[in-house]
Amino acid sequence: LDLILSGTIRNLHFGSQWTKMRICDWPYDLLGQTETTTQQIKMVQANTATEEFEFPGSRSEQGQDSIATVQLAHKFYDGISAEVMDKLYTKYKWDFILMGYSKLDNPKFPYVDMEQDFSYFTELEDL
Numbered sequence: 001l002d003l004i005l006s007g008t009i010r011n012l013h014f015g016s017q018w019t020k021m022r023i024c025d026w027p028y029d030l031l032g033q034t035e036t037t038t039q040q041i042k043m044v045q046a047n048t049a050t051e052e053f054e055f056p057g058s059r060s061e062q063g064q065d066s067i068a069t070v071q072l073a074h075k076f077y078d079g080i081s082a083e084v085m086d087k088l089y090t091k092y093k094w095d096f097i098l099m100g101y102s103k104l105d106n107p108k109f110p111y112v113d114m115e116q117d118f119s120y121f122t123e124l125e126d127l
Helices: 002-006 017-021 034-048 066-078 082-091 093-099
Strands: none
8 A cells, every 4th residue: 555655556456536437527427336236226227217127236235245345345444554544535535525435434334425424535635
């Protein structure tokens, strides 16, 4: 993480997602997260009268990875200092705000939470 935060490692996989998605240039109706595919598909179907079609859910919603996803995320991030977490939140500030990523202390972590209080992120300085 130190190498990513310091800019020593520059890899598109560690870059901010919002810059790749061109959120300001494309009129998205929905930004989805793979872990909650079924929930988001139901929302789309309700708004498009396509409930009769069946779509596959995500592996985590089928009980294959959900516990592992949550446990692994907590196991990884619980060992990181508050100072490093603040740097991560600062680096990915706009990903958190625009895409609803939840902070470590949010009960919904690591899932999206568009209802959370984003004031923490809006007070962070941009890098």
